[in-house]
Amino acid sequence: MCSRASRVWIAFSSYLTSFFFPPAAGFAAAFFFAAFFLAAIIPSFFSGFASDGPPVRDPCATRTTLGAAPETGGSADVRSKRAIRGGGLLEERSVGGCSLEWAIRRDRQAGETRSPGDPAEPAGGRPPAGGFERSTCRNPTGEVALGPRAPLPIPGSRQAWYLPALRPFRNPALDPTYVSEINRDVKPAAPGEFAPVSLGPILADPPVVLAPMAGITNAPFRRLCRSFGAGLYVSEMITARALVERNAKTMHLAEFDPDESPRSLQLYGVDPHYVGEATKLLVGEDRVDHIDMNFGCPVRKVTRKGGGAAIPAKPRLLESIVRAAVKNAGDIPVTIKFRMGIQDDWMTFLETGRIAEAEGVKAIALHARTAAQLYDGEADWNAIGELKQAVTSIPVFGNGDIWEAYDALRMMRATGCDGVVVGRGCLGRPWLFRDLAAVFAGEAPPDPPKFGEVIETMRTHARLLCEWISERVGIRDFRKHATWYTKGFPGSTKMRDKLIRIDSLAELDAILDEGDPEMEFPPSAMRVKRGKKGGTQKVQLPEGFRNDLQDATPPEAEEPGDGG
Structure with missing residues (x-):
């Protein structure tokens, strides 16, 4: 149903276009102008969207965090827009080509002063506590959706965090060979089973x-x-x-x-x-x-x-x-x-x-x-x-x-x-x-990744470490991770012997290029223990x-x- 403003605009458009178009085309043109106005002009006018850029912290707004889709690998281009609507904060992000959107409602203490940049209270008083988020990400491997989720009421609180809740749909069934005997009869969570x-x-x-x-x-x-x-x-x-x-x-x-x-x-x-x-x-x-x-x-x-x-x-x-x-x-x-x-x-x-x-x-x-x-x-x-x-x-x-x-x-x-x-x-x-x-x-869950995907994860991890602490220190720190990533893959012993001696990202890339990207993840490696070795001690x-x-x-x- 059209709002009163929409009906007025359609009528005005019909009158305006009658001077430039024949009567048969005038009505269609009016609808074109009305649709353009409703879809583009009104939202831009009322939303107050800022320019593209990373979100800034609003000390009086409920905070929300949203995780990237699995395909982004954590390094996707992230663009965001923020707007104040009805006393809530609306943010839209594009992460790796996925459109993510969520809305947040603020929960303010009575009598609390407004910080600079904090949106004014909406007409009608204090907004409800908590918030909600919603998102849909379509990609070649299916759909990943977040929410909607019920608000978390926190009386008297200024903040409420929502951790990312990736919910994969239409995953291919996990190959039974990747389910250990001890878990053969374990079913995924039922709706509402785990709060x-x-x-x-x-x-x-x-x-x-x-x-x-x-x-x-x-x-x-x-x-x-x-x-x-x-x-x-x-x-x-x-x-x-x-x-x-x-x-x-x-x-x-x-x-x-x-x-x-x-x-x-x-x-x-x-x-x-x-x-x-x-x-x-x-x-x-x-x-x-x-x-x-x-x-x-x-x-x-x-x-x-x-x-x-x-x-x-x-x-x-x-x-x-x-x-x-x-x-x-x-x-x-x-x-x-x-x-x-x-x-x-x-x-x-x-x-x-x-x-x-x-x-x-x-x-x-x-x-x-x-x-x-x-x-x-x-x-x-x-x-x-x-x-x-x-x-x-x-x-x-x-x-x-x-x-x-x-x-x-x-x-x-x-x-x-x-x-x-x-x-x-x-x-x-x-x-x-x-x-x-x-x-x-x-x-x-989906099947474990093939070795090619493991290799790309290793490259990403190593580069993140080197950017964080320098290549010389980061690549040496990555040596232990390299042994864990490759553990259990057939014929990986020789590769690990090389990986524990790497001193540069170039060396890492050269060694990983020798691997077979189509090698399947070995089922026997699902429960291979990594990290600390076995053995007990006298404390x-x-x-x-x-x-x-x-x-x-x-x-x-x-x-x-x-x-x-």
């Missing part, structure tokens, strides 16, 4: 987190993973004291890509003072949107000084560290990650979970192994279920042995946990996040550590570890 997880103002949909891993989950790796699918991508471990002292290397590691959001950082500290000061710095300088804390590192040089996985064994010390972070974080959500305990006869995870819950932590994650286990054997998912039953007011995430997308669903169904944390399973396989997005959306602790476990005195020094 998004709220971490304060962050909505994780699907509830998937990239585990912080030292020397691995830097900005280039996070960017690569984000290009494949949805998730909350956490930085590698940042040491609190080095951050407070503004160590140059630490400050670089704590940086995020301009388009990375939410900005999620893992903080490690053993002293409540430095943890509190580091949190103040991160929040006060608007460097993060989420802080995760590491209490799971099992590395000997860390535990022998009473740090890492040893801290939960002293509950009063743990309590004071967590309290310092939460107190200084303000509205920024704090989460913690920890292990089951020191060893089989010294478990700490249930008390750790209760302390976190009492101190205001927004979610907890359990790596279902002890410090003595390191990364050996199988993760004990039963412990995740126990923790979920003991901690009921905040989300519980499970970590350990997520090698295939179906493992995540199997863990959540078996334990009742709210989400999963993915660590070694994505090493050399960042497309695991694409597969996870698919199964949580109720779809079968090294400070002398007299067990004499007074209620002692809250911080250890003398901080040592960087591996994130646990």
